[in-house]
Amino acid sequence: MLLSKSCEYAIRAAVYIAYKSHKNQRTGMIEVAEAIGSPIHFTGKILQAMARRKVISSNKGPHGGFYVKDDRSLFLIDIIRAIDGCELFSACVMGLQTCSDLKPCPMHAQIKPLKDQLLIEFGKKSVNEMVYEYEQNRYFLK
Amino acid sequence: MLLSKSCEYAIRAAVYIAYKSHKNQRTGMIEVAEAIGSPIHFTGKILQAMARRKVISSNKGPHGGFYVKDDRSLFLIDIIRAIDGCELFSACVMGLQTCSDLKPCPMHAQIKPLKDQLLIEFGKKSVNEMVYEYEQNRYFLK
DNA sequence: ATAATAAAAGATAATTTTGTCTTTTATTAA
DNA sequence: TTAATAAAAGACAAAATTATCTTTTATTAT
Numbered sequence: 577m578l579l580s581k582s583c584e585y586a587i588r589a590a591v592y593i594a595y596k597s598h599k600n601q602r603t604g605m606i607e608v609a610e611a612i613g614s615p616i617h618f619t620g621k622i623l624q625a626m627a628r629r630k631v632i633s634s635n636k637g638p639h640g641g642f643y644v645k646d647d648r649s650l651f652l653i654d655i656i657r658a659i660d661g662c663e664l665f666s667a668c669v670m671g672l673q674t675c676s677d678l679k680p681c682p683m684h685a686q687i688k689p690l691k692d693q694l695l696i697e698f699g700k701k702s703v704n705e706m707v708y709e710y711e712q713n714r715y716f717l718k
Numbered sequence: 719m720l721l722s723k724s725c726e727y728a729i730r731a732a733v734y735i736a737y738k739s740h741k742n743q744r745t746g747m748i749e750v751a752e753a754i755g756s757p758i759h760f761t762g763k764i765l766q767a768m769a770r771r772k773v774i775s776s777n778k779g780p781h782g783g784f785y786v787k788d789d790r791s792l793f794l795i796d797i798i799r800a801i802d803g804c805e806l807f808s809a810c811v812m813g814l815q816t817c818s819d820l821k822p823c824p825m826h827a828q829i830k831p832l833k834d835q836l837l838i839e840f841g842k843k844s845v846n847e848m849v850y851e852y853e854q855n856r857y858f859l860k
Numbered sequence: 861a862t863a864a865t866a867a868a869a870g871a872t873a874a875t876t877t878t879g880t881c882t883t884t885t886a887t888t889a890a
Numbered sequence: 891t892t893a894a895t896a897a898a899a900g901a902c903a904a905a906a907t908t909a910t911c912t913t914t915t916a917t918t919a920t
Contacts, residue, residue, distance in 0.1 A: 577809060578720070578829075581878070584813030604896060618879045624898060637887025638895045652825070667719060671726030674858055681857050682848045683794070686839040687720075690832050697828040706824045715823050716816055723908065746866060760909045766868060779917025780865045 578694075583659040586622050586631075588612040588717045590655055593623075593632055594647040595707045602641030613718030622659070629658040647707060653698040665695045720836075725801040728764050728773075730754040730859045732797055735765075735774055736789040737849045744783030755860030764801070771800040789849060795840040807837045 579587075592611045596603045603611075609619040623642055627634040631654055634642045644650060656664075668675035668684070675681040677688075709715065721729075734753045738745045745753075751761040765784055769776040773796055776784045786792060798806075810817035810826070817823040819830075851857065 577806060578811055579813075581813065584811070587812050588814075602896095606896095615879050617881070620897080621879085621899095627897085634897060635887070636885070636895080636897045638889065640887065640896050642897085664719060669720055669726070670729050671721075671723065672730075672857065672860070679857060682851050683839070683843060686843070687836075690836055690839070694829075694832055697825070697832070701825060701828070709824050715814065715821060718814070744866095748866095757909055759911065762867080763869095763909085769867085776867060777917070778865080778867045778915070780919065782866050782917065784867085 578664065579656065580660050582618075582622055583656055585612065585614045585619060586626055586655050586659045587652065589614070589619060589623060590626065590632060590644065590650070590703055591706045591710055592717055593642050594644040594650070594703045595710055597643045597645075597647065598707060598711075602635070602639065602643045604641045608642070611717055626655065626658055631655055631658045644703065647703040650703045651699055652701045652703070652706075653695065655703075656698055665691050720806065721798065722802050724760075724764055725798055727754065727756045727761060728768060728797050728801045729794065731756070731761060731765060732768065732774060732786065732792070732845055733848045733852055734859055735784050736786040736792070736845045737852055739786045739789065740849060740853075744777070744781065744785045746783045750784070753859055768797065768800055773797055773800045786845065789845040792845040793841055794843045794845070794848075795837065797845075798840055807833050 589608050589612055592608055593603055605620040605623055606616055608614075608623065609616040612619075623632065623634070626632045627642065631650065632642050632644050634640070656662075668681050669687050670681045670683065672681050675684060677684070680688075710717065731750050731754055734750055735745055747762040747765055748758055750756075750765065751758040754761075756764075765774065765776070768774045769784065773792065774784050774786050776782070798804075810823050811829050812823045812825065814823050817826055819826070822830075852859065
């Protein structure tokens with residue numbers, strides 16, 4: 577798989593939280609888990625991790641919950657960085673430590689451009705766009 | 719990561735085994751593990767899995783060992799299929815069950831061509847080519 | 861046939877990822 | 891200041907992946 581399951585949940589959760597933020601609403605982990613079809617407490621962990629890394633915001637107490645400050649400046653790559661890190665875009669397909677542009681593995685020339693492109697695409701897609709398409713019912717979150 | 723660690727080992731092992739086969743030599747799991755820098759017994763498991771799925775061949779007994787019959791018709795994709803399966807090329811990046819060409823997730827249009835290209839590249843690269851480059855010392859297997 | 865060899869198979873274990881439950885802390889409203 | 895709320899944190903557990911060790915089976919050469 578390209579991304580870990582945690583990261584898939586994180587992306588879907590971020591879209592849902594941003595969607596609620598558009599309506600000036602905060603949401604809790606139970607509602608998020610329900611909305612994206614993920615295990616409640618595991619979802620809590622992921623939301624906490626995103627909050628710690630400033631991908632999303634949170635407040636405790638009544639009327640607290642998770643929210644997104646500005647989903648126009650939040651991109652898919654930010655979520656991926658926070659949860660999975662960037663190994664996907666840098667590590668060798670064959671698992672060779674030595675693999676680099678100077679001493680490439682046999683697949684380097686073919687794979688590197690694809691990984692670069694992947695990074696570009698994840699960097700271009702804002703959560704805002706994703707919410708927009710979600711509001712249009714173009715896709716579901718589970 | 720794109721491929722599992724098992725699959726990375728499998729690819730490197732297949733190249734080494736094919737390299738030995740070029741010299742009309744069979745090789746054992748201990749030698750393979752040494753050559754590619756992988757844990758011996760775990761390597762054994764992976765070689766067994768590849769043998770079971772006809773990616774490589776094996777013979778027990780003295781002068782037995784693992785070998786490759788025709789590395790010109792053995793492609794990277796065959797190894798990946800045998801060890802990791804094809805989910806990498808088919809599953810949705812966001813983990814959505816419903817994602818398809820007809821009901822695409824927000825990243826579908828960007829990711830699908832990249833996954834398709836990945837599949838094509840893995841389908842084009844023969845183990846024979848990889849052995850050739852290995853013999854030229856263009857890269858190491860660990 | 862027998863002994864030696866080497867893969868195959870099975871049992872066990874460590875680690876990582878994924879998932880659950882409970883307690884603590886911070887915030888808000890009354 | 892107190893009670894209610896909801897995230898944060900921590901302890902725990904299941905499952906999958908990665909790794910190790912031992913026993914069994916098949917093959918070959920003698």
